[in-house]
Amino acid sequence: MKPFTNRLLGLAAGIAVAFAATSTLAVDLTGAGATFPYPIYAKWAEAYKAKTGVGLNYQPIGSGGGIAQIKAKTVTFGASDKPLQLSDLQASGLTQFPTVIGGVVPVVNIPGVKAGELVLDGKTLADICIGNVKYWDDGAVKRLNPGVNLPHLAVVGVHRSDGSGTNFIFTDYLSKKSPQWASQVGAATAVDWPTGVGAKGNEGVAENVRQANGSIGYVEYAYAKQNHLAYVRMINHDGVPTEPTAAAFQAASARTDWAHAPGFYVVLTDQPGHDAWPIAGATFIIVYKNPADPNAQKEALKFFKWAYENGDSLAESLDYVALPQTTKDDVYKSWQANIVPASLP
Amino acid sequence: MVDAVLTENMAATSRGTALRRFGRSDFRFRALTGTAALLVVVIFVGLIATLVYGAWPAIKAFGFGFLTSTAWNPVTEHFGAFSEIYGTVVSATIAMLIAFPIGIGIAIFLTELCPRSLKRPIGIAIELLAGIPSIVYGIWGLFIFAPFFQQTIQPWLIDAFANVPILSSLFAGPPFGVGIFTAGLILSIMILPFISAVTRDVFETVPHTLKEAAYAIGCTTWEVMWNVVLPYSRAGVVGGAMLALGRALGETMAVTFVIGNSHHINGSLLSPGTTISATIANEFTEALGDLYIPALIELGLVLFGITFIVLAIAQIMLYRLNRLAGGGGK
Numbered sequence: 001m002k003p004f005t006n007r008l009l010g011l012a013a014g015i016a017v018a019f020a021a022t023s024t025l026a027v028d029l030t031g032a033g034a035t036f037p038y039p040i041y042a043k044w045a046e047a048y049k050a051k052t053g054v055g056l057n058y059q060p061i062g063s064g065g066g067i068a069q070i071k072a073k074t075v076t077f078g079a080s081d082k083p084l085q086l087s088d089l090q091a092s093g094l095t096q097f098p099t100v101i102g103g104v105v106p107v108v109n110i111p112g113v114k115a116g117e118l119v120l121d122g123k124t125l126a127d128i129c130i131g132n133v134k135y136w137d138d139g140a141v142k143r144l145n146p147g148v149n150l151p152h153l154a155v156v157g158v159h160r161s162d163g164s165g166t167n168f169i170f171t172d173y174l175s176k177k178s179p180q181w182a183s184q185v186g187a188a189t190a191v192d193w194p195t196g197v198g199a200k201g202n203e204g205v206a207e208n209v210r211q212a213n214g215s216i217g218y219v220e221y222a223y224a225k226q227n228h229l230a231y232v233r234m235i236n237h238d239g240v241p242t243e244p245t246a247a248a249f250q251a252a253s254a255r256t257d258w259a260h261a262p263g264f265y266v267v268l269t270d271q272p273g274h275d276a277w278p279i280a281g282a283t284f285i286i287v288y289k290n291p292a293d294p295n296a297q298k299e300a301l302k303f304f305k306w307a308y309e310n311g312d313s314l315a316e317s318l319d320y321v322a323l324p325q326t327t328k329d330d331v332y333k334s335w336q337a338n339i340v341p342a343s344l345p
Numbered sequence: 346m347v348d349a350v351l352t353e354n355m356a357a358t359s360r361g362t363a364l365r366r367f368g369r370s371d372f373r374f375r376a377l378t379g380t381a382a383l384l385v386v387v388i389f390v391g392l393i394a395t396l397v398y399g400a401w402p403a404i405k406a407f408g409f410g411f412l413t414s415t416a417w418n419p420v421t422e423h424f425g426a427f428s429e430i431y432g433t434v435v436s437a438t439i440a441m442l443i444a445f446p447i448g449i450g451i452a453i454f455l456t457e458l459c460p461r462s463l464k465r466p467i468g469i470a471i472e473l474l475a476g477i478p479s480i481v482y483g484i485w486g487l488f489i490f491a492p493f494f495q496q497t498i499q500p501w502l503i504d505a506f507a508n509v510p511i512l513s514s515l516f517a518g519p520p521f522g523v524g525i526f527t528a529g530l531i532l533s534i535m536i537l538p539f540i541s542a543v544t545r546d547v548f549e550t551v552p553h554t555l556k557e558a559a560y561a562i563g564c565t566t567w568e569v570m571w572n573v574v575l576p577y578s579r580a581g582v583v584g585g586a587m588l589a590l591g592r593a594l595g596e597t598m599a600v601t602f603v604i605g606n607s608h609h610i611n612g613s614l615l616s617p618g619t620t621i622s623a624t625i626a627n628e629f630t631e632a633l634g635d636l637y638i639p640a641l642i643e644l645g646l647v648l649f650g651i652t653f654i655v656l657a658i659a660q661i662m663l664y665r666l667n668r669l670a671g672g673g674g675k
Contacts, residue, residue, distance in 0.1 A: 035630065061630065062629070062630025062631045062632075063630075063631050063633065064629075064630065064631055064632045064633045064638065065630065067633065081631070082633065154519065156519075156521070161601070161606030161619075161623075161627045162626075162627040162628065162630070162631070163419075163627065163628040163629075163630060163631030163632055164631055165631070167631075185420065186418075186420030186421070187420070188419045188420045188633075189419070189631040189632070189633060190419045190627075190628050190631065190632070191418070191419060191420055192416075192417055192418035192419070192420065192608060193607070193608075196607070196617075197521055197523060197605045197606070197607065197617045198605060198606025198607055198617065198619070198627075199523075199605075199606065200601050200602060200606070200627065204487065204602065207487055207488060208487075208522075208523065211491065211492045211495065211522055212495070212521065212522065
């Protein structure tokens with residue numbers, strides 16, 4: 001009995017020491033929120049720590065949790081896939097800025113239709129998701145795809161069942177392009193889908209689309225690219241059919257007038273530009289304008305400034321789309337205008 | 346045991362001191378175990394209180410209509426739990442209808458008919474089945490079972506019952522692969538080991554003399570099972586079934602992958618639906634808004650209520666079974 005108790009005590013002591021060690025090493029930078037940008041924040045943090053010794057403790061608990069945590073002032077910054085409205089920011093004394101761009105790509109499984117062959121516009125995509133377009137040889141789809149041999153096959157819609165920034169970007173786009181979608185369904189991280197099957201995560205959507213003939217779903221750009229899914233070309237704001245590429249997502253942000261958007265409330269859907277992909281959105285960081293701990297926030301902004309200057313290649317290696325330089329400059333300007341000088345990097 | 350220790354100690358101390366010392370340790374033992382039991386009650390009450398507190402905005406906004414409304418619209422913040430309750434109850438019922446008879450069958454085979462050399466391997470296989478994490482069932486269900494089901498069994502079900510009045514609407518197409526029926530099937534595999542392992546163990550507790558007496562007067566194996574073993578062990582069997590049903594009602598990950606996650610009720614069992622726990626798991630992390638999170642927490646409270654009702658029904662069933670058996674029971 002004795003030796004066992006001793007071992008147990010030894011183990012407990014060991015665990016206590018390990019905790020103490022991590023808590024002295026772990027640092028001032030704390031953040032919580034969206035899961036979508038977690039991999040790139042972790043990658044940036046690793047590189048930043050190697051360089052400066054300052055680490056980041058980021059908890060990917062979801063956008064809602066991130067907003068709640070920053071409002072409760074338990075973290076230095078919150079992160080959300082859905083930007084806060086200006087009124088909400090002002091009421092809480094918060095400000096926000098984008099970090100990286102996420103893109104959403106519709107993918108299909110129609111026998112005989114190859115990747116990039118099918119072309120859709122926003123209105124038709126909304127009609128498909130509402131259930132107005134029931135078969136792939138519907139007139140609306142045929143009109144956009146004169147050369148494509150479309151079978152008389154029932155449309156099966158597949159959507160993300162888990163609340164996600166991807167849902168928000170996608171439904172925001174449909175709301176902009178279809179008044180019926182806007183009034184009947186709306187835009188949110190989770191909506192009341194009129195038809196179709198809900199699948200969990202990108203992999204769930206991709207798998208359901210792969211299995212069901214005649215299905216259409218949507219996944220994050222990185223997921224579509226890495227898995228070579230049969231993507232759809234989208235007709236953008238300028239009427240040009242566009243391929244989903246990193247450059248097309250950057251183009252969506254480049255032409256956007258971030259500087260004059262109240263509270264940086266911008267969803268990069270249906271943005272102008274000849275080569276802009278229409279279904280994109282940035283993920284956001286939320287901080288206080290006048291934080292309780294100005295030093296901690298200064299360190300956090302230093303980290304994001306470093307990431308803007310040095311983190312693009314890391315972002316690209318994970319198939320995130322970095323912000324264009326014009327947008328980064330707008331962010332710096334917004335910091336100067338909104339955040340107290342003591343907290344500026 | 347105690348007497349032995351007592352006599353041993355008698356040599357050194359008087360009987361009175363020894364008794365007092367044992368009395369004190371008795372008291373300490375009672376306090377310790379009593380606290381442990383009380384802790385369960387405290388945790389239970391605390392959980393209910395936290396759920397009610399978290400769900401209060403939704404309870405105030407929707408009242409009892411929450412239980413009967415099929416709305417689930419995060420954009421307009423209109424929430425109702427009926428389609429989630431429906432999916433939870435239906436998928437768990439399908440699972441029980443399949444797993445209960447099979448599980449009892451396995452237990453009967455293992456205790457009465459199985460050759461000794463096969464007993465251990467089959468028993469271990471069943472217990473291993475219970476140890477597989479639910480996410481594995483979910484992934485397997487989505488990637489392997491659902492496509493197989495969609496291409497073979499579902500079209501057959503739809504065709505076979507096309508002209509049968511009620512069944513045709515229960516098994517109406519199109520075959521999605523995922524759906525309420527698929528979720529029920531996956532759940533039945535998941536709860537099967539609980540039913541068979543628990544019932545096997547309670548069957549083992551039936552005294553051999555009883556069974557041998559029944560065999561001696563010429564009973565068949567079936568008659569022994571039905572008239573001797575099952576009546577003797579019904580409390581344990583119902584207990585095992587309730588444990589399994591509890592898991593089926595609350596199972597989250599595996600169901601989320603294969604149920605199709607649709608908040609609309611469709612009469613067909615092959616159509617996508619959702620359950621309470623799947624909805625919470627899907628939507629909690631990214632839920633924003635004043636009523637969305639409270640509505641999700643209220644769903645948790647509703648699941649608590651369903652589990653409570655199921656347990657209450659089980660108790661009533663047991664009580665009536667015991668009375669029917671002339672209060673004999675064990």
